Amino acid sequence: MSNVSTDTQATPKFNAEAFAMNIARAMESSGQALAAYLKPRQTGEVRDKPPNELGEVIKTFSVIAEYWLSDKERASSLQMQLGKDYLDLWGAAVRRMAGEADAKPAIAPAPRDKRFQDPEWKSNQFFDFILQLYLLTAKWAQQLVRDADGIDPHTRKKAEFYVQQISNALAPSNFVLTNPEVLRATVESNGDNLVRGMKMLAEDIEAGHGTLRIRQSDSANLEVGVNMATTPGKVIYQNELMQLIQYSPATENVLRTPLLIVPPWINKFYILDLRPEKSYIKWCVDQGITVFVISWVNPDKELGKKTWADYMTGGPLTAMDVIEKATGELKVHTAGYCVGGTLLASTLAYLAEKRRQRVTSATFFAAQVDFSHAGDLLVFVDEDQISALERDMQESGVLEGSKMAMAFNMLRSNDLIWSYVVNNYLKGQSPSSFDLLHWNSDATRMPSSNHSYYLRNCYLENRLSTGTMVLDNTLLDLSKVKVPVYNLAAREDHIAPAESVLYGSQFFGGPVKYVLSGSGHIAGVVNPPASKKYQYWTNDNIKDIKLADWLKGAEEHKGSWWPDWRGWLESHDPETVPARTVGMPALEDAPGSYVRVRA
Secondary structure: OOOOOOOOOOOOOOOHHHHHHHHHHHHHHHHHHHHHHHHHHHOOOOOOOOOHHHHHHHHHHHHHHHHHHOOHHHHHHHHHHHHHHHHHHHHHHHHHHOOOOOOOOOOOOOOOOHHHOOOHHHHOHHHHHHHHHHHHHHHHHHHHHHOOOOOOHHHHHHHHHHHHHHHHHOOHHHOHHHOHHHHHHHHHOOOHHHHHHHHHHHHHHHHOOOOOOOOOOOOOOOOEOOOEOOOOEEEEEEOOOEEEEEEOOOOOEEEOOOEEEEOOOOOOHHHHOOOHHHOHHHHHHHOOOOEEEEEEOOOOHHHOOOOHHHHHHHHHHHHHHHHHHHHOOOOEEEEEEOHHHHHHHHHHHHHHHOOOOOEEEEEEEOOOOOOOOOHHHHHHOOHHHHHHHHHHHHHHOEEOHHHHHHHHHHOOHHHHHHHHHHHHHHOOOOOOOOHHHHHHHOOOOEEHHHHHHHHHHHHHOOHHHHOOOEEOOEEOOHHHOOOOEEEEEEOOOOOOOHHHHHHHHHHOOOOEEEEEEOOOOOOOOOOOHHHOOOEEEEOOOOOOOOHHHHHHOOEEEEOOOHHHHHHHHHHHOOOEEEOOOOOOOOOEEOOOOHHHOOO
């Protein structure tokens, strides 16, 4: 009797005939992808022109190149450095081929770089060499920018960003023949992964009407009003800019003062009402708060002339009037997220100037009022880029949501672009079903007038914090805002950096509690207590202090900041009343129809 076991998990044998057939099928699907790209251009739906960003890239790199090429000794030194690095790499490779197992690599990827986690990046000499060659070249390109003297900070920041984007795009992990994991999958499946990948590529180009719309999540079982944004409530008011939702109570008593949430219009409000276990809105309702939320319209060309002032009057100011009719309460707690928080701060300054007492407290989630430390998005902001964007928006009246979504994705391009290119189109794997990423891809358009005002008055000219912003013929002064402020920042936020939010805290005229949460722009805000993730820090000292020094004196708290905020809210207005039902005739059930309009 034999004691030799049969390996039922043996690696599938390579089948040349099946491989050839699958390559042919993949090429057929790639042809369909090309057809999906060309069709809207042939019908005139899409008109190609060189992107504005290309001119910026050329102009920026020209400045860097001029510095290095204007001095022969400087250029020669630069070439010698790269040559030395390549020789070191070649020497390490030769020693390894000669059997020197412990030959030290010339360079190694960052330990947390997910692109190069497969063991073959180290064990296989070919892939190890390709990886080090890439890392050395990328490092050299970054040094070109870093070591260029006399370059103005904005140009340097743009150059660093563009170099990073190019480096990310050219990573060997993004190509079949230089990614060991993809190459192995291709051989093992006889190329079936490429068939699936090219099919998805064709579908995604067709879904984007001629532009690639990378799917980041499987949309199955992710439908607004069915699996997400399901907190019970009613739309009690709407105008051309927003619907106002009042949520049904879940407790016998509620805080007397209701809460008005002003979300960003760059994305949709249901980031705060994802699946029930993640929903900040549901949690607030369960905590005995009467919650009202603005659901912004997904605008078209007809709303292209709507301004920042229109959004203020048609948004939070109108909502406050409706809430008064629905509840009988003159004053509200307010909360603003991201650009919704910037609009809320503008509204508070406007009300203060008009001496109108409508607000009991203000909470800001990852929102900026000063933009001098505004982070990575400043790369896209200067007079030339804004002017070019304004010219593009003139014809359509809006900024297409896909363009803003791409800008945000580029801030983390390895995670939000290239990982999906590899997973979807090279490995042929559909992304998993993830509510957060589904929301991220549910882009919204922006009216040209409003967006232009925002870029110029906030990012470019920083008018809100300096007291020179004018809304509805009213000069705004944040120091006149005396209501208590809970100012939440996220430690890893690239959009509203924690340093920027901390610095902005000093411009309000009333008491400010600055709180720093763990994680980033989304996960740092949407962090339900039940998940027991991350942490937050508190420190009462916010005047004339840098974030690093603030952290040294801060107290760390495990878990979500939500309960801390709930206690802060009640400390400013603890009175309770019997729970309110919807106080006005309902137009439709929450989450309403505005949120369902797709870009």
